[in-house]
Amino acid sequence: MAIENKKELKDKIIATIETLKVKIEELKEVTKPIAPENAIGRISRMDAINNRSVNEASLRVAEEKLKKLERALLKIDEPNFGICIRCNKPIPEGRLLIMPESITCVNCAQY
């Protein structure tokens, strides 16, 4: 991967990490324990529980992505960055730009 592309990718990863951290904070806020039954109406409590499980799922996805991106950022200056861990071929730059956390090429990602 060319140096200037690597720099662009690095900036992109850093920006995405910042955005994810904000999102994770927001999701943590909305996944806090729900007030007891008598504090809010029964229907709105059920709504709150439903929304909460959706938000909890989003939170897990966001945290997982954050971990992967932080790992990618640590590895980006290593010579084997952007090399598929399965077939050892370079991962296309287009894929890395969309998913910098990729550790496999498209072909190998299917397995």
Ligand SMILES: [Zn+2]
């Ligand atoms: Zn591969």
